[in-house]
Amino acid sequence: MKENGPKRAVTGVLVKVLLHRRDERGMSLEPHASRCVRRGEVHELVTTDHRETEAGARIDRVGFLGFAEMSCAGVLDRGDEFWLGDRFVGTLLGFDACHFPNHYNILIARAEVVTGADLALTPETPVAFRPAPDTNVAFGAENAPKATFVSAPSAQ
Numbered sequence: 001m002k003e004n005g006p007k008r009a010v011t012g013v014l015v016k017v018l019l020h021r022r023d024e025r026g027m028s029l030e031p032h033a034s035r036c037v038r039r040g041e042v043h044e045l046v047t048t049d050h051r052e053t054e055a056g057a058r059i060d061r062v063g064f065l066g067f068a069e070m071s072c073a074g075v076l077d078r079g080d081e082f083w084l085g086d087r088f089v090g091t092l093l094g095f096d097a098c099h100f101p102n103h104y105n106i107l108i109a110r111a112e113v114v115t116g117a118d119l120a121l122t123p124e125t126p127v128a129f130r131p132a133p134d135t136n137v138a139f140g141a142e143n144a145p146k147a148t149f150v151s152a153p154s155a156q
Contacts (some may be wrong), residue, residue, distance in 0.1 A: 007131055010037060010074035014084075014125040017116035018044075018064035023063045027096035027105060030103055031055030033078040035095050035104060043103045045068045045082075045127070047090060047113050053078065059096065063113040065089075067103070068127045079132040082108045092129060 029052065037043065045065040050057070065084075080092040090110030097104060 004077075005073055007077075008072070009131065010070060010129040011072055012068045012127045013124055014045075014066050014121060014127060015042060016139075017066040017121045017123065019115050019116040019117040021113055021115050022060070023065040024060050024106040027098065027107070028077050029053065029055060029059060029064065029093070030095040030097050032095065035076050035085040037074060037076060037104075039070055039073045041070050041103070042067050043070070044099070045108060046075070046096075046105050047108045047110050047115075048093060049109070049111065049113050050107075051092065051109060053094060055095075057103075059093075059107060061108055061113050063115040063118065065108075065114075065119070066116045066121060076105075076106065076129050077132070081130045081132060082128060083128040084121065086120065087119075091132070131156045 001088040005156060027046075032051075038069065044067050047063040047065060048059050049061055050059050052059075066139050076095075078092055078094055082092055090108040093107040095104045095106060
């Protein structure tokens with residue numbers, strides 16, 4: 001039975017760039033595969049190379065991109081694609097609620113952990129969570145989008 005129908009992208013803008021990373025952060029993956037966000041809410045964007053989706057999975061290796069203000073309300077689902085402008089960054093892994101109700105940590109799975117500095121981010125950079133090509137497919141390495149991850153600019 002197909003449960004999920006089409007949805008719109010959730011967009012916003014970066015309001016603060018973060019530069020740090022942690023190898024033993026100890027975030028805990030929420031049991032929910034989706035969360036609703038409201039227009040005007042601010043949430044933290046975090047990259048990780050972890051792939052576990054079990055409720056309570058410990059997420060240690062993280063890179064902080066920054067905080068983004070949501071420009072429209074919508075539903076964020078595990079497996080959604082995350083974009084910075086026209087650059088694909090990774091796939092929504094899930095949520096950590098250690099700071100909720102202030103904000104969620106939105107965890108973005110990608111091959112390598114990066115920070116806002118690594119990607120040369122600036123405030124007002126557009127962000128978007130776009131529906132996965134098949135919104136009824138469970139997240140997993142074999143189902144991850146086949147797009148190329150954006151690389152950090154090379155330091156020459």
